[in-house]
Amino acid sequence: MARASSLSGFPEWLPAGRVVEQHVLDTLRRTFELHGFAGVETRAVEPLAQLERKGETSKEVYLLRRLQEEREGTGAGDDQLGLHFDLTVPFARYVLENAGRLTFPFKRYQIQKVWRGERPQEGRFREFTQADIDVVGADTLPFHYEAELPLVMAEALAALPIPPVRISVNNRKVAQGFYEAIGLSDVDAALRSIDKLDKIGERAVAQDLQDSAGATEDQARAALELAGISGGDESVAERVRALGPRSDLLDEGLEELARLLRTAGQAAPGTVVADLKIARGLDYYTGSVYETTLVGHEGLGSICSGGRYDSLASDGRRSYPGVGLSIGVTRLLSRILGNEMAEPTRAVPTAVLVAVRDEEHRSTSSRVARALRARGIPADVAPDAAKFGKQIRFADRRGIPFVWFPGEGLADGEVRDIRSGEQVPADAESWRPPEPDLWPRVVAAVEGP
Amino acid sequence: MARASSLSGFPEWLPAGRVVEQHVLDTLRRTFELHGFAGVETRAVEPLAQLERKGETSKEVYLLRRLQEEREGTGAGDDQLGLHFDLTVPFARYVLENAGRLTFPFKRYQIQKVWRGERPQEGRFREFTQADIDVVGADTLPFHYEAELPLVMAEALAALPIPPVRISVNNRKVAQGFYEAIGLSDVDAALRSIDKLDKIGERAVAQDLQDSAGATEDQARAALELAGISGGDESVAERVRALGPRSDLLDEGLEELARLLRTAGQAAPGTVVADLKIARGLDYYTGSVYETTLVGHEGLGSICSGGRYDSLASDGRRSYPGVGLSIGVTRLLSRILGNEMAEPTRAVPTAVLVAVRDEEHRSTSSRVARALRARGIPADVAPDAAKFGKQIRFADRRGIPFVWFPGEGLADGEVRDIRSGEQVPADAESWRPPEPDLWPRVVAAVEGP
Incomplete structure (x- = not known):
């Protein structure tokens, strides 16, 4: 570090x-x-x-x-x-x-x-x-x-x-x-x-x-x-x-x-x-x-x-x-x-990476991210519409805990905890990450010599 | 300013x-x-x-x-x-x-x-x-x-x-x-x-x-x-x-x-x-x-x-x-x-000034301040055991909204809102200032020319 x-x-x-x-x-x-x-x-x-x-x-x-x-x-x-x-x-x-x-x-x-x-x-x-x-x-x-x-x-x-x-x-x-x-x-x-x-x-x-x-x-x-x-x-x-x-x-x-x-x-x-x-x-x-x-x-x-x-x-x-x-x-x-x-639990503020299905639907992903941020949840949108596996790896490499897969609107998405692999339906206007994942935290390690 | x-x-x-x-x-x-x-x-x-x-x-x-x-x-x-x-x-x-x-x-x-x-x-x-x-x-x-x-x-x-x-x-x-x-x-x-x-x-x-x-x-x-x-x-x-x-x-x-x-x-x-x-x-x-x-x-x-x-x-x-x-x-x-x-609503972070009855009781005032801070309430203790009127003016000059008058312990104090003059009994382990008074806020004024 x-x-x-x-x-x-x-x-x-x-x-x-x-x-x-x-x-x-x-x-x-x-x-x-x-x-x-x-x-x-x-x-x-x-x-x-x-x-x-x-x-x-x-x-x-x-x-x-x-x-x-x-x-x-x-x-x-x-x-x-x-x-x-x-x-x-x-x-x-x-x-x-x-x-x-x-x-x-x-x-x-x-x-x-x-x-x-x-x-x-x-x-x-x-x-x-x-x-x-x-x-x-x-x-x-x-x-x-x-x-x-x-x-x-x-x-x-x-x-x-x-x-x-x-x-x-x-x-x-x-x-x-x-x-x-x-x-x-x-x-x-x-x-x-x-x-x-x-x-x-x-x-x-x-x-x-x-x-x-x-x-x-x-x-x-x-x-x-x-x-x-x-x-x-x-x-x-x-x-x-x-x-x-x-x-x-x-x-x-x-x-x-x-x-x-x-x-x-x-x-x-x-x-x-x-x-x-x-x-x-x-x-x-x-x-x-x-x-x-x-x-x-x-x-x-x-x-x-x-x-x-x-x-x-x-x-x-x-x-x-x-x-x-x-x-x-x-x-x-x-x-x-x-x-x-x-x-730190991660090096970026982002709690949620919103995936992009294809470039035509980027604005849908942006709307989801906007809805999350409006409720104080740090969110980023994937840089490009790569295969979902690659978008998940993008989040993983940065320690971002959640990836959001948008549906057609705000209410019909799915969110995946990429540590557990668990994926559940989620509404961008109500879903929240568990409190400890919201922002990066600094965790004290066992003290070295 | x-x-x-x-x-x-x-x-x-x-x-x-x-x-x-x-x-x-x-x-x-x-x-x-x-x-x-x-x-x-x-x-x-x-x-x-x-x-x-x-x-x-x-x-x-x-x-x-x-x-x-x-x-x-x-x-x-x-x-x-x-x-x-x-x-x-x-x-x-x-x-x-x-x-x-x-x-x-x-x-x-x-x-x-x-x-x-x-x-x-x-x-x-x-x-x-x-x-x-x-x-x-x-x-x-x-x-x-x-x-x-x-x-x-x-x-x-x-x-x-x-x-x-x-x-x-x-x-x-x-x-x-x-x-x-x-x-x-x-x-x-x-x-x-x-x-x-x-x-x-x-x-x-x-x-x-x-x-x-x-x-x-x-x-x-x-x-x-x-x-x-x-x-x-x-x-x-x-x-x-x-x-x-x-x-x-x-x-x-x-x-x-x-x-x-x-x-x-x-x-x-x-x-x-x-x-x-x-x-x-x-x-x-x-x-x-x-x-x-x-x-x-x-x-x-x-x-x-x-x-x-x-x-x-x-x-x-x-x-x-x-x-x-x-x-x-x-x-x-x-x-x-x-x-x-x-x-700003005030120029100091302090929400509560804890008054000091006399120097022998400073440690009581310090304990009250400590209890407030432990619950995230910015608190300061009066610099000296002046007359209470002078201690209130000390707070007033700084825009500190509340003055605390300690009793013998944490639970038997009184807190005064120096804007309204209202003074009520208060326990340092449970009383909270109203949210907008907790920290200084920045208030947009009507825009000047």
Whole structure:
């Protein structure tokens, strides 16, 4: 079902794969809308200056240039434009531009393609779809959204044909409050060291904390003790307190973390766990931070990440704090298709192929198809008046479950279930396929290794 | 509802406009799927060489360049890429690449953004959405699809909140057969002259035919007589024959045209008319050609165009003839929103706002919302435990029709219709909003001037 793209990093799917993708997108959208998120789309491009506000990522931007300009050797006629590399930067710009016309807190979802101007290499997507949810407040945003948003994503992901997910959380205030309490003042450097824990191990991180973050041996040991704490209930906070160091910021962070775990434990037991070694994004986020792994596919990395930012956007007069998460849809879909975790019952929407007796009677077949469609039944008419056996094979090759053999009008046809071979009289104005055959469905397979 | 974009040519919509856009896209998709078209998406980029195969349009291509490359001053590392400017070029490439894995005739729809690297100017979109349907055969493709595809579009457009449409058709074989029969050999030049008819008028076109297409005065007069013929029934063919000139190709074209009008007259009376002055695209198309205008908005130009091409793609061994049409969704939507032809019943998906008595009882409100969502009712919880009057105003400002006041559990709440002010006891496990309030709807307004 999946296939190699002809252009590395730009995935495309055959129709069967697209059915699965569309199911994933529809499911996400439905969950987000059930939770009251409004859909927003932003243009694909932003002025380069806007894209460069997040320093490091600017390396991965695709710039746009008009071909004609290039040929004429003229300079860029307007501000240089680049393709957006995520949906957060454009959304922040959208909020600022439309602040006067939006009502806050504003909950939006946004499902769009993004682009990264990477050097082509195996396994790196240069075009992919993200599905984001964010809640943005004007000047203030209550904490409870930090507990609720990961649960929206948990619900959305649980509705997909994938293994269970685990959402790991941490809180910037916990790390910062703890580090400051032990006198480790270069918080960002310490977080960068801790972020290497999975890759280089405890001993190397201890050394790195001393080399890069100016930690003493004791401070490094304490930071590693904090990073070693994880768990799904409020005892996590107790274990941090038991380490000794105290500060107001640490207390605030621990209270938030405990409240998040309590809320999550009620709504989706076992899904959300605290993992205090999570450091990625903590330079940017100011409160809760989230990472999500697919159980049994941890090597895939985080499929849904995000956090709280006290200033998603700011226009001098007001600031707009937000909390949000983003699903890497293409990476997830690529795993679903590559591991055959799910497959569609058919690759075409058609439930009924109306056969054509001879070309003179094509209009009769068209009328039958029209009558079926008018009642919401996807129907197609055979391409030519071949022998009926060939028309049945046409349907069979596409997985179309029913073939309709018209009589003279709408009421005197026969419909054949080509899986069972059973054929019965049918009226195009009343017959319906059984519900599960009406539209293609996506069926979760037994999970592969 | 519409708004000026902050970047000329890159339209964006506020949430209310996006509800209308989503409704348009959903309606198109549903119609296409009811007719058995499979959904396909292609990547946003193509190699420049691929994009340049259609000569003239290459001027409007946006080229991509990695920012890092530009900064390092290195050359393009791989084949130069550009953003696609339509969905036909990428689809032709997709068909060739996947020919062995597709079943023909292959019916696909494709709804995606395209980009044109235009100089920024008023009223020109540089990013817009197209919705295409095509049927592609391997080596052959029966004529009946040329009659059926415009009817699919007619059905899709009739389901949108817009005035009726008129689909005008012509046929390359009619024009070419007629011109050749009267000895006018530069068919393409003659078509280019005829294409100017609406702009410069008959007299100037007669002169242009002589100057540019090498026509005699008599030939120019005959070509203009042909271009003057239009009508919704088969008498069109008779009137062409009455002009005198005959050829096999002309006969074939007239038979096709008559058959198309006959099929259309049965399925959608009054929608499809022949207009023999249509010349645009006839250099590219080889049979039927279509243009669509919105009645009362003819100045908008064609909102849905297409035709038959004997060779959509070819790989040396096989050729892939196709017929298709493309809706300019953004142009249409821009008119819908700009003229307030339609508006959504609300800009957020939420049907029910669950009020919060005090922050200690937020979890009760969350449970109510969860119970409603589990039964497919979009529900949100108030952002904070403000006075109930303020929570009601929060819902009112967003157009959310119902506010839920929870009791101690799920069963003992009250629900208030904030439009009527009526408030009744309700159980979160059984209460439903009336169907029309469940999701936002798009309501067609009385059409503006």
